[in-house]
Amino acid sequence: AQKVTQAQTEISVVEKEDVTLDCVYETRDTTYYLFWYKQPPSGELVFLIRRNSFDEQNEISGRYSWNFQKSTSSFNFTITASQVVDSAVYFCALSEAGSGGYQKVTFGTGTKLQVIP
Amino acid sequence: DAGITQSPRHKVTETGTPVTLRCHQTENHRYMYWYRQDPGHGLRLIHYSYGVKDTDKGEVSDGYSVSRSKTEDFLLTLESATSSQTSVYFCAIRVGLSGQNSYEQYFGPGTRLTVT
Numbered sequence: 001a002q003k004v005t006q007a008q009t010e011i012s013v014v015e016k017e018d019v020t021l022d023c024v025y026e027t028r029d030t031t032y033y034l035f036w037y038k039q040p041p042s043g044e045l046v047f048l049i050r051r052n053s054f055d056e057q058n059e060i061s062g063r064y065s066w067n068f069q070k071s072t073s074s075f076n077f078t079i080t081a082s083q084v085v086d087s088a089v090y091f092c093a094l095s096e097a098g099s100g101g102y103q104k105v106t107f108g109t110g111t112k113l114q115v116i117p
Numbered sequence: 118d119a120g121i122t123q124s125p126r127h128k129v130t131e132t133g134t135p136v137t138l139r140c141h142q143t144e145n146h147r148y149m150y151w152y153r154q155d156p157g158h159g160l161r162l163i164h165y166s167y168g169v170k171d172t173d174k175g176e177v178s179d180g181y182s183v184s185r186s187k188t189e190d191f192l193l194t195l196e197s198a199t200s201s202q203t204s205v206y207f208c209a210i211r212v213g214l215s216g217q218n219s220y221e222q223y224f225g226p227g228t229r230l231t232v233t
Contacts (some may be wrong), residue, residue, distance in 0.1 A: 004159075035221065045160075045207060045224035091159060103148070103211060104224060107159035 002027045004094050006108035013082050014116050021077040021111045023092030029053075034068065034075045034107070035093040051075060064087070082115045089113070119142045120171040121225035124209050129231045136195040138228050140208030142188075148211035149191040150222065151175075151183060160207065166191055198232040205229050 013019045023045040025034065036048040049059065051068050058067050063080045079086050092108040120143035130136050140149060148167055150174075153162040162175030170179040172183050180202060184192045195202055206228045213220030 037224075043205070044226050047221050048222055050221050103220060104162065107161075109157055109159045 002029075002032075002094050002096050002104070003104045004092050004106050004108035005109050006090075006092055008111045009071040009109075010112045010114070012114045012116060015084060016081050018078060018080050019082050019115075020097070021030055021079075021090050021092075021106060021113065023075045023077065025073050025075065025094045027073075027094060029096040031096075033095045035065065035095070036075075036077050036105075037093065038088045039091065039110070040085075040088040045081065048077075079113075081115075084115050084117050087113060087115045118134070121208060121210055121223065123206075123225040123228050126226065127229045129233060130198050131233055132199060133197050136198050136230065136232075138179075138193045138206055138208075138230070140191040140225055142191075142210050144212075145188055146210040146212060147188075148220075149185065150209040150211070151181075151191065151193045152207045152209065152224075153177065153202075154207060154227075155204050163193065163206075167175060189219070195230075200232050203230060205231045 005024045008022055032053045034051045038046045038048055049066055056068050056070060065078045067076045089110045089112045091110045093105050094106045095103050122141045124139045146199055150165045151163040153163055154160050161177045163177055163181050164172055166172045166185040169185055169188055170186055182194045208225040209222040211220045212223050
């Protein structure tokens with residue numbers, strides 16, 4: 001069974017600090033996909049990134065970076081020089097390639113990030 | 118913008134009444150999903166659809182039914198609403214590049230349902 005754990009329920013940082021959101025996953029598949037979504041206070045869910053299990057290259061997009069480590073089953077998300085607009089709930093998610101054509105996605109319970117000005 | 122709308126955006130209803138939520142997409146995607154979001158649970162799949170009139174259950178389907186008579190519309194019905202169905206409901210579509218084995222899901226704006 002697939003499982004996603006986001007142990008950090010809430011994090012508060014002061015603006016311009018760096019912050020890392022942890023995501024640990026469990027899967028029996030050798031091929032799987034990991035995602036991060038952002039949910040700002042307005043409530044919509046915004047897709048941020050998808051990472052395939054066969055691609056362990058880390059990715060950077062502006063102030064955002066993602067560290068994928070299969071050895072520790074982690075897919076951590078770092079925001080550099082945080083800004084107030086980064087305040088949101090962030091969800092990590094996992095999909096197994098063998099979960100059927102509909103692609104079951106399992107979400108973590110989310111980490112609420114508050115960036116204090 | 119993935120072209121997904123949900124209606125209504127907010128609804129308050131009484132226990133025992135039927136409720137139907139609508140998800141509409143403009144991009145002809147085959148797969149559509151209904152999730153509910155509750156504190157401490159993240160998002161949980163209620164039902165999904167893989168085509169017109171093709172639907173199946175997710176992990177929390179009890180008390181819910183769905184229908185998809187057109188590609189663009191996916192309806193979620195609470196036959197007899199209960200207080201435990203108070204939640205935020207999100208519709209999603211599956212989007213991906215042709216030939217890839219993985220897809221992202223893009224979400225609608227959500228419907229906040231309160232059952233009193």
